[in-house]
Amino acid sequence: MTPPNALPDIASGRLPPADYARNFADAHPPLNAIQARLEAERCYYCFDAPCIAACPTGIDIPSFIARIAQGNLRGAARTILEANILGGMCARVCPTEVLCEQACVRNTQEDKPVEIGLLQRHATDAYFAAPGAPLFTRAAPSGKRVAVVGAGPAGLACAHRLAMLGHAVVLFDDKPKLGGLNEYGLATYKTVDNFAQKEIDWLLSIGGIEVKASHCLGRDMQLDELVRDFDAVFLGLGLAGVNALGLGAEAEAGSRAAVDFIAELRQAESPAEVPVGRRVLVIGGGMTAVDAAVQSRLLGAEEASIVYRRGPEAMSASGHEQQWARQNGVVIRHWAAPKQLLLENGRVSGMRFVRTRLDGNKLVETGESFDLPADVVLRAIGQSFVAEPIANVGSALALQDGRIATDAEGKTSHPKVWAGGDCRAGGRDLTVEAVEHGKVAAIAIDRTLRA
Numbered sequence: 001m002t003p004p005n006a007l008p009d010i011a012s013g014r015l016p017p018a019d020y021a022r023n024f025a026d027a028h029p030p031l032n033a034i035q036a037r038l039e040a041e042r043c044y045y046c047f048d049a050p051c052i053a054a055c056p057t058g059i060d061i062p063s064f065i066a067r068i069a070q071g072n073l074r075g076a077a078r079t080i081l082e083a084n085i086l087g088g089m090c091a092r093v094c095p096t097e098v099l100c101e102q103a104c105v106r107n108t109q110e111d112k113p114v115e116i117g118l119l120q121r122h123a124t125d126a127y128f129a130a131p132g133a134p135l136f137t138r139a140a141p142s143g144k145r146v147a148v149v150g151a152g153p154a155g156l157a158c159a160h161r162l163a164m165l166g167h168a169v170v171l172f173d174d175k176p177k178l179g180g181l182n183e184y185g186l187a188t189y190k191t192v193d194n195f196a197q198k199e200i201d202w203l204l205s206i207g208g209i210e211v212k213a214s215h216c217l218g219r220d221m222q223l224d225e226l227v228r229d230f231d232a233v234f235l236g237l238g239l240a241g242v243n244a245l246g247l248g249a250e251a252e253a254g255s256r257a258a259v260d261f262i263a264e265l266r267q268a269e270s271p272a273e274v275p276v277g278r279r280v281l282v283i284g285g286g287m288t289a290v291d292a293a294v295q296s297r298l299l300g301a302e303e304a305s306i307v308y309r310r311g312p313e314a315m316s317a318s319g320h321e322q323q324w325a326r327q328n329g330v331v332i333r334h335w336a337a338p339k340q341l342l343l344e345n346g347r348v349s350g351m352r353f354v355r356t357r358l359d360g361n362k363l364v365e366t367g368e369s370f371d372l373p374a375d376v377v378l379r380a381i382g383q384s385f386v387a388e389p390i391a392n393v394g395s396a397l398a399l400q401d402g403r404i405a406t407d408a409e410g411k412t413s414h415p416k417v418w419a420g421g422d423c424r425a426g427g428r429d430l431t432v433e434a435v436e437h438g439k440v441a442a443i444a445i446d447r448t449l450r451a
Helices: 017-023 033-040 050-054 061-069 073-083 087-093 106-110 116-129 153-164 195-204 223-229 249-254 258-267 287-298 319-327 431-450
Strands: 145-149 168-172 209-212 232-235 279-284 303-307 331-333 336-344 347-359 362-373 376-380 417-419
Touching (some): 033 061, 073 087, 087 116, 116 195, 145 223, 153 168, 232 431, 258 287, 279 287, 287 303, 287 376, 319 331, 347 376
Parallel strands (some): 145 168, 145 232
């Protein structure tokens, strides 16, 4: 066997096949029937339940949990999916620990909330395993056509609700597969067995939605053409830009966007195909940083570190996600900002950091620096909205803080255009919130088209 110090710095197939199967299995296995019944019976079924208020899609959580306790899993799934058509995926990836479960009144009684996310998954998984008769059907055709651009959570939710309401939908996406971040941007262990595509296939089965994949706004069609040819347009464009380190061209060329690494792993036939460094550095503090660092370890990296410029309380990755990273051997270093990419013989050898601190509310450098060795540096410092594709519709759509400005129902400054998801100003970049944006916008579009 080749000794570890003789391995290439970046290589695939570092682990035995059994290790890959174990490492990329379902990170949080589902409840069995007995566990689900017992957990459901812990719910107080509160009137005016705070968990409902904490759910961006407003799922009637006590109602679906009561149905699980009664053994009515189809009824539980209906309650979930009526409010959140991507309730199966959200049960896997939604940060319930800072939303519905944080609001659970059990926290004040036992310091342990009802496991709402796992119960939601139990109900939706049972339904998808044996769906039977359709839960949702289309209304009579309205004669109206709506273009939905972007097949991420917002676009999918909008398209489905519009189809339910009887409108003909054309769903465009620039990728070959639908799903957006659900397909390309989540850790592989969060959504196994091709669940994202199975959920989309079910969603599209309602009919009335024509799919045009590999169609990019600004390249294959223009916004002014869509506005002309359709009765309404919904934009669920996501965030196509990746923020730069700001350390010059050499640092950008020598580092890689963490979202690209995650997408490569999600689309690989096997994790064994994906190269990984022995020592991986991830710059950032969100869930993307955690997903990239943890998966680097699971691929066989000997070391993986997350470096963040502020303290743990400022990280957008939840405490649960930070703990998950540590459980998987990731080192999280706080109060340090990247200063210089280090090269040796033209190859990445590490990163120089400068220590930071708060001076009042301002982040400042202390002047003290340190170096960390690395074969791979991944950038997970946020993404940005790329506005060029929406600039050619009469006067460009109004922006706010670099994203599309809308009202509460998603309507933009153009009377025929709505927007939702990460491209919309003021959001929290959550899958569950994007679903709500799409649903609410579809209802508003329907009302406008019938006026």
